[in-house]
Amino acid sequence: MCLLLVGVLPVGADTTSFTDREIAAFLAQGPWPQTPLADPGNEYSGNPLAETLGKALFNSTLLSGDETLSCASCHVEHLGFAEPKPVAIGVATHVRNTQGLLDVGLQRWFGWDGGADSLWSATLRPMLSEVEMAADIDVVARRLQTVPQFMSAVAELSGLQKAVINERRAADNDPPTENERLVVIAAKFLGAYMRTLASPRTPFDDYRDAVFNDDTEAQKHYPAAAKRGLKLFLGEANCQLCHxxxxxxxxxxxxxxxxxxTGVGEVDPGRYAGIQRLRADRYNLLGPYNGTHAEHETRKTRTVKLGQANFGQWRTPSLRNLTRTAPYMHDGSIATLRGVVDAYADIDPDRLHNDGEALLQPLDLTDNQRNDLVEFLRTLSR
Ligand code: HEC
Ligand code: HEC
Incomplete structure (x- = not known):
């Protein structure tokens, strides 16, 4: 494109205006930042010492079977704690894309399939998974015992909080062991740390607040293409329904x-398997290691139902930080944001396996409109 023409011709002139309903709709996409929730069942959530040790553990290879992998091997900080590979590769090759961890403290379910009900149990899964870190509880516990900073923090914090094991729930066939307890504490420290990972304010947040404060001068900084994309996001493309x-x-x-x-004859059933995994998980909020005994926190785990419609469902991802977390979708199968927008616009309704309401329909969007949506999505990252 000839750069000299920019400024001469009214390229992308800003003619977008919003109705009151649209303004109300996008004000609800903020404010930012938000205060994270406490990690459910985690008695160390919010404790600064636990957060500090959790950060050290996150970057340590102590937690993997052969001491070659850390959490940070896959969750790369400058990439929003995601990674550029389509699917994760740990001890073996995973079928899913590594999730970014920014703002993870605002979620209720964890994993693409919602197979975990807390941050700390979502931590034990990769540690113990044969595909990811393939760790053994007794081996990891023995390693943790050789780390003085960790052991002294455990002594200090467990003295403060005695409720590590719920004795009532522990009276099952497979009672908790001291080693398991230590590894669960490490996972809870990791959960405390991850809860603090917050993403920065973005150009969208500045625009949203400028509209909220009626600051017309500040509103001018928001690109015209992003505004057109925002209007599509709220209206014609109906993305806000889920996002x-x-x-x-x-x-x-x-x-x-x-x-x-995911391979010949192999499927990844998404939420359908996630609910089954959650129910079978010894570390769910109904298990012996729930350390807070807050009944309201366990309600979701007690009441979630499994149904045929859960087949092929995935958790709606956040759209913040997308410029850092490519590729996209649970299987990392789409490389670019334009690719994602095209997948929605050109969706084949026969591909949707849900029996309920048809939330997604093909969208009649021009090439320029698709680019506008992408420009809008880009303003949700810094
Ligand atoms: C081999 C790469 C790999 C390693 C190592 C790894 N993860 Fe992950 N992580 C993933 C993948 C892949 C997912 C998505 C898993 C799924 O949906 O089942 C994920 C998901 C998560 C989630 C859920 C995020 C969300 O938005 O719901 C958390 C929390 C998490 N990992 C924390 C950790 C911690 C803590 C460690 C270290 C103990 C770790 N991970 C090690 C690849 C990895
Ligand atoms: C019916 C609910 C729903 C609607 C409507 C919807 N999305 Fe999504 N979106 C999802 C779910 C669920 C996923 C994850 C799918 C997967 O992992 O396979 C997703 C994934 C994405 C991703 C990838 C994010 C990542 O981190 O991998 C982007 C980008 C996205 N959607 C943008 C949009 C845009 C733009 C629209 C409007 C055109 C839209 N979505 C409409 C539910 C929805």
């Missing part, structure tokens, strides 16, 4: 028609 709220996620699970075959 709702300050995190741009309703926190719920939906089918967006992605292919679910």
């Amino acid at each position: 709702f709220g300050p995190r741009f996620s309703n926190g719920e699970f939906h089918d967006t028609g992605r292919p679910f075959f």
Whole structure:
């Protein structure tokens, strides 16, 4: 493109205006930042010492079977704690894309399939998974015992908080062991740390606040293309239906028609398997290691139902930090934001396996409109 023409011709002139309903809708996408929730069942959540040790553990290879991998091997800080590989590669090759961890403290369910109900249990899964870190509880516990800073923090904090094991729930066939307790504490420290990972304010947040404060001067900084994209996001393209709220996620699970075959005859059933995994998980909020005994925190785990419609559903991801977390979708199958927008616009309704309401329909969007949506999405990152 000839750069000299920019400024001469009214390229992308800003003619977008919003109705009161649209303004109300996008004000609800903020304010930012938000205060994270406490990690449910985690008696160390919010404790600064636990957060500091959690950060050290995150970067340590102590937690993997052969001491070659840390959490940071896959969750890379400058990439929003995600990584550029389509699917994660740990001890073996995973079928899913590494999730970014910024703002993870605002979620209710963890994992693409919602297979974990707390940050600390979502931590034990990669540690113990044969595919990811393939660690053994007794081996990791013995290693942790040789780290003086960790052991002294455990002594200090467990003295303060005695409720590590729920004795009532522990009276099952497979009672907790001292080693397991130590590894769970490490996972809870990691949960405390991850809860603090917050993403920065973005150009969208500045625009949203400028509209909220009626500051017309500050509103001018927001690009015209992003404004057009925002209007589509709220209206014609109806993205806000699921990508709702300050995190741009309703926190719920939906089918967006992605292919679910992961190999010949192999499928990844998404939420359907996630609920089964959650129920079978010894470290769920109904298990012996729930350290806070807050009944309201366990309600979701007690009441979640499994149904045929859960097949092929994935948790709606946040749309913040996308410029750092490519590739996209649970299987990392889409490399670019334009690719994601095209996948929605050109969706094949026959691909959607859900029996309920048809939330997604093909969208009649021009090439320019698709680029506008991408420009809008880019303003949700810094
Ligand atoms: C081999 C790469 C790999 C390693 C190592 C790894 N993770 Fe992950 N992580 C993933 C993948 C892949 C997912 C998505 C898993 C899923 O949906 O089942 C994920 C998901 C998560 C989630 C859920 C995020 C969300 O938005 O719901 C958390 C929390 C997490 N990891 C924390 C950790 C911690 C803590 C460690 C270290 C103990 C760790 N991970 C080690 C690849 C990895
Ligand atoms: C019916 C609910 C729903 C609607 C409507 C919806 N999305 Fe999504 N979105 C999801 C779910 C669920 C995923 C994850 C799918 C997967 O992992 O396979 C997703 C994934 C994404 C991703 C990838 C994020 C990442 O981190 O991998 C982007 C970008 C995205 N959506 C943007 C949009 C845009 C733009 C629109 C409007 C055109 C839209 N979405 C409409 C539910 C929805």
